[in-house]
Amino acid sequence: MASFFDTKIEYLKGVGAQRAELLQKELGIFTYGELLEHYPFRHEDRTQFHKISQLSEDMFAAQIIGRVTSIEKIEGKGKGRLVVTFRDNSGYMELLWFQSIAYFEKYLKVNAEYVIYGKPSLFGGVFSITHPEIELTTSKNTTAGYFQPIYPLTEKLRKKYIDSKLIGSWMKTLLDQSDSYISETLPHSILTKYKLVAKKYALRYLHAPQNINELTHAHRRLKFEELFYNQLRLLKLSLVRKHDYEGQIFQKTTLITEFYKEHLPFDLTGAQKRVIREIFTDMKSGKQMNRLVQGDVGSGKTIVAFISMLMAIDGGAQACMMAPTEILAQQHYTNLKKFGDMLGLRVELLTGSTKKSERVVIHEGLRNNEVKIIIGTHALLEDVVQFYNLGMCVIDEQHRFGVAQRARLWEKNKHIHPHIMVMTATPIPRTLAMTLFGDLDISEIDEMPPGRKPIKTVHRYDANRLSVFQFIRDEIAFGRQIYIVYPLIEESEKLDLKNLFDGYESIQRAFPEVPLSIVHGKMKAKDKDFEMNRFKKGETKILVATTVIEVGVDVPNASVMIIENAERFGLSQLHQLRGRVGRGAEQSYCILMTGYKLSKDTQKRIETMVTTENGFEISKVDLQLRGPGDMAGTQQSGLLDLKIANLAKDEEILKIARENAFEILGKDPEFEHPDNFPIKQHIEKIKNKDLSWSRIS
Numbered sequence: 093m094a095s096f097f098d099t100k101i102e103y104l105k106g107v108g109a110q111r112a113e114l115l116q117k118e119l120g121i122f123t124y125g126e127l128l129e130h131y132p133f134r135h136e137d138r139t140q141f142h143k144i145s146q147l148s149e150d151m152f153a154a155q156i157i158g159r160v161t162s163i164e165k166i167e168g169k170g171k172g173r174l175v176v177t178f179r180d181n182s183g184y185m186e187l188l189w190f191q192s193i194a195y196f197e198k199y200l201k202v203n204a205e206y207v208i209y210g211k212p213s214l215f216g217g218v219f220s221i222t223h224p225e226i227e228l229t230t231s232k233n234t235t236a237g238y239f240q241p242i243y244p245l246t247e248k249l250r251k252k253y254i255d256s257k258l259i260g261s262w263m264k265t266l267l268d269q270s271d272s273y274i275s276e277t278l279p280h281s282i283l284t285k286y287k288l289v290a291k292k293y294a295l296r297y298l299h300a301p302q303n304i305n306e307l308t309h310a311h312r313r314l315k316f317e318e319l320f321y322n323q324l325r326l327l328k329l330s331l332v333r334k335h336d337y338e339g340q341i342f343q344k345t346t347l348i349t350e351f352y353k354e355h356l357p358f359d360l361t362g363a364q365k366r367v368i369r370e371i372f373t374d375m376k377s378g379k380q381m382n383r384l385v386q387g388d389v390g391s392g393k394t395i396v397a398f399i400s401m402l403m404a405i406d407g408g409a410q411a412c413m414m415a416p417t418e419i420l421a422q423q424h425y426t427n428l429k430k431f432g433d434m435l436g437l438r439v440e441l442l443t444g445s446t447k448k449s450e451r452v453v454i455h456e457g458l459r460n461n462e463v464k465i466i467i468g469t470h471a472l473l474e475d476v477v478q479f480y481n482l483g484m485c486v487i488d489e490q491h492r493f494g495v496a497q498r499a500r501l502w503e504k505n506k507h508i509h510p511h512i513m514v515m516t517a518t519p520i521p522r523t524l525a526m527t528l529f530g531d532l533d534i535s536e537i538d539e540m541p542p543g544r545k546p547i548k549t550v551h552r553y554d555a556n557r558l559s560v561f562q563f564i565r566d567e568i569a570f571g572r573q574i575y576i577v578y579p580l581i582e583e584s585e586k587l588d589l590k591n592l593f594d595g596y597e598s599i600q601r602a603f604p605e606v607p608l609s610i611v612h613g614k615m616k617a618k619d620k621d622f623e624m625n626r627f628k629k630g631e632t633k634i635l636v637a638t639t640v641i642e643v644g645v646d647v648p649n650a651s652v653m654i655i656e657n658a659e660r661f662g663l664s665q666l667h668q669l670r671g672r673v674g675r676g677a678e679q680s681y682c683i684l685m686t687g688y689k690l691s692k693d694t695q696k697r698i699e700t701m702v703t704t705e706n707g708f709e710i711s712k713v714d715l716q717l718r719g720p721g722d723m724a725g726t727q728q729s730g731l732l733d734l735k736i737a738n739l740a741k742d743e744e745i746l747k748i749a750r751e752n753a754f755e756i757l758g759k760d761p762e763f764e765h766p767d768n769f770p771i772k773q774h775i776e777k778i779k780n781k782d783l784s785w786s787r788i789s
């Protein structure tokens with residue numbers, strides 16, 4: 093049934109065929125419904141007027157009524173500029189244009205009265221606004237205050253004079269026509285309980301707010317709705333899964349007791365114990381575990397994984413661990429084999445470079461249950477890899493693997509799906525994890541093993557390079573090893589490598605007697621591993637690299653991490669890189685090198701790095717600086733297309749939305765209750781557009 097909201101946008105008064113085509117191409121807006129869902133990302137406060145004498149530099153924007161008293165075109169380098177003197181009865185200021193000079197020179201009239209709006213800045217004691225919005229005064233724009241919604245736009249649209257004002261006026265027209273068609277999407281009980289305004293008011297208050305109060309109500313309501321449906325979908329996914337998939341019950345603890353009594357190399361931290369308990373509870377529950385274990389670099393996830401594997405093995409099953417690279421797989425293998433040997437458990441490694449003859453033996457061992465633990469890369473996913481009874485899978489460094497690969501691991505036990513534990517070394521704030529991985533339960537190892545020396549992190553300017561080199565020389569003389577990392581400049585691989593090779597050469601010149609390694613993304617995996625291994629064995633003292641060394645690599649003797657062009661790295665990436673040092677007994681250092689000119693955001697990133705080592709804290713700042721869209725692992729999730737909620741700010745709303753989604757699903761999973769009818773109806777509607785809904789309902 094075609095509804096009012098399916099009406100093509102060109103039929104809206106003032107739009108027409110040409111603009112409709114532009115809206116489709118540039119913003120993907122085809123229908124009335126899609127236009128209404130084109131939310132403004134901020135609003136300009138036009139409710140207040142300011143006097144020129146009231147201006148201050150920290151004002152975000154000011155709105156002033158006054159007269160133009162002089163117009164002067166100043167020729168200069170390039171196109172020159174237009175300088176306009178603007179007065180009210182409290183003083184004068186300047187308006188500046190560097191673009192569209194000819195247009196404004198013609199449009200502006202001395203002595204005419206205008207309303208202007210823009211950000212004031214102070215220069216030589218005189219306030220000015222560059223490229224202000226400017227309109228002749230009318231009875232409307234000088235009295236009735238309003239909030240101007242600002243919409244996402246493109247350059248093409250602006251060129252055709254489609255701006256926020258115009259879109260705002262279309263919204264008003266559309267809202268007036270659609271009043272009786274907008275149906276509620278949330279249960280009445282929720283609206284009352286949390287004092288949320290009805291959907292139709294929320295849309296009106298968002299697109300055409302009369303005052304700040306309306307705007308606040310609109311935001312609260314629409315954010316709630318967005319997060320509620322986000323959580324409803326994720327929870328429904330996980331309920332379907334929990335309902336559908338039983339899990340093997342593992343509760344024998346003979347092996348674990350032996351390991352604890354005889355072999356445990358250190359006392360577990362409180363956080364490790366807590367997470368192990370959470371995992372055990374899952375494994376005894378009779379349902380398949382799907383758990384995300386978050387923990388900072390060095391928080392000790394490996395042993396947690398191993399102890400969980402023992403649980404499965406004690407129950408007669410096998411365990412596997414999948415890592416994103418060969419070198420990481422190799423590292424895990426070395427660690428886990430050590431533990432495995434203590435208990436007489438056969439542990440094997442399977443990667444792309446495992447020899448054919450060895451492979452055959454391993455495959456055989458997996459089929460007949462002689463191999464208890466297998467570590468590997470993607471090679472584990474191949475069909476020839478068959479288990480006697482796979483009971484537990486650990487996936488390291490989650491964000492390199494997609495959901496699809498997780499599912500392929502499930503299929504390794506057709507009889508009864510293995511328990512899944514996903515480990516990530518980039519902790520992300522719980523709010524984000526909940527929305528991203530809402531189908532996983534979350535555990536956090538938020539405590540470091542005792543006795544670890546904090547890494548000394550400092551910021552140095554490029555101009556201090558000589559003293560940094562001296563420091564490197566001293567550390568090498570003490571027997572330490574050094575990482576020097578160069579950024580990836582994604583736009584240009586060539587530039588990238590040039591950057592790296594230039595750096596390599598200058599280091600060669602500065603340290604002619606020191607053996608160096610170089611590793612970058614363009615090298616063959618084999619050559620990369622060869623160089624990495626030379627460094628690991630201590631044959632080379634300095635490793636010059638791009639970010640390929642970011643994840644998981646462990647060289648305890650490397651105690652200095654130097655990050656060149658640190659301003660080019662994201663915060664979590666800097667933190668990841670720093671995590672490569674501080675693994676041995678020696679004092680470790682991280683040196684962030686930058687030029688003198690730093691943006692505010694960069695300063696914040698550097699300052700955060702220098703002041704804290706806590707990955708959870710760092711990811712919080714990262715989320716605030718960048719927004720969730722850019723954070724590790726969010727791109728491929730596809731779950732994060734939030735239009736109005738902001739995960740860095742709306743944690744509280746998210747929590748309430750999640751609780752309510754959970755409660756409703758528990759009581760009325762099919763939304764049969766009359767109060768939940770709006771939900772049923774809304775899902776029916778969005779199902780066609782959003783495949784992830786149709787899969788579960």
Ligand code: ADP
Nearest residue numbers: 358359360361388389390391392393394395541
């Ligand atoms: P990550 O979480 O980064 O994978 P690892 O599991 O590699 O961390 O552990 C880092 C180091 O800390 C390893 O050398 C490990 O043996 C050690 N470790 C882990 N847990 C503890 C603990 N409770 N006490 C002391 N050392 C520990």
Ligand code: MG
Nearest residue numbers: 393394517644
């Ligand atoms: Mg690890």
